[in-house]
Amino acid sequence: MSSASEPELLVLHAVRILGTADDESAAARYGLDVAVAREHLLDLEAFGLVRRAEFAGLGGWSLTGRGRAEDERLLAAELATDPTGRPAAVVHEVLAGFDPLNGRLRQACTDWQLRPGDGGRLDVNDHRDPAWDARVLDELGAAVAGVRPLLARLAAVLERFAGYDGRLDGALAAACDGDGSRVAGLGAASVHGVWMELHEDLLATAGIARGAVTSREGAD
Incomplete structure (x- = not known):
């Protein structure tokens, strides 16, 4: 049975995965009510786990060092709650x-x-060679297709991994329909943006710092 994460973890982890998040995006990341997410964010701020910055009329939450450590503690505790060790084993197998x-x-x-x-x-x-771009989109599609069964395994043990497949499929479909910004554009609307979130989520859940990925293929 898939394990559902506590709202406090989901809000804190959403800020980590997104890098910077306002109330709405932190709530939307895991389908939480905005008022619930805002309450948790204010509590997290009071404990020094997140900070809010404002610039040119825009604002967002980001993790503090203490917040990152707390996120890691909560993720580890979440895996440890299953006495079989299956979620932890699945995470490491999927990462490989x-x-x-x-x-x-x-x-x-x-x-x-x-x-x-x-x-x-x-x-x-310059995207004036349709054959080149078509080959790239085919390769992008192959990577997305390859990750789907891995995501299914993850979602079967940790509910918060559900939804990555649909977001990747949506971005890929838009890219194939001619919206080139959905390939590697900035933000979570592109295939690369969703993939980066997934990679950070996997590494964080496995307890591996992104900077420590030296013997693998490399970070995104």
Whole structure:
């Protein structure tokens, strides 16, 4: 049976995964009511776990060092609640399967932005070669297809991993329909944006710091 995370963890983890989040995006990340998310954010701020910054009329929450440590503690405790150890085993097995797919997707995103030019240099992809772009989208689709069964395994033990597949599929479909910003554009609306969130979520849940990923394919 899939384990449902506590709202406090979901709000704190949403801020970590998103990097910077306002009340609405922190709530939306895991389908929480905005008022519930805001209450938790204010509590987390009172305990020094998140801080809010404002600039040019825009504001958002981010984790403090203490907040990151608390997120790691809560994630570890969540895995430890199952005496069988199955969720922890699944997370590490999925991470091992994710690594080669991560390399494929990173290369596809690079190829979407750059392509070989004269003299062996890389030029900005001007997207005037439909065959090149079609190959890149095929490779992107292969990475997304490859991660779907891994996501199904994750969602079967940890409910908060549900939804990544639909977000990846939606971004990929929009990219294939001609919206190039949905390939590697900034923000969570692109395939790369969703993938980065997933990678951070996996590493955080496994208790692995992103900077420690040195022997793998590399970070996003």
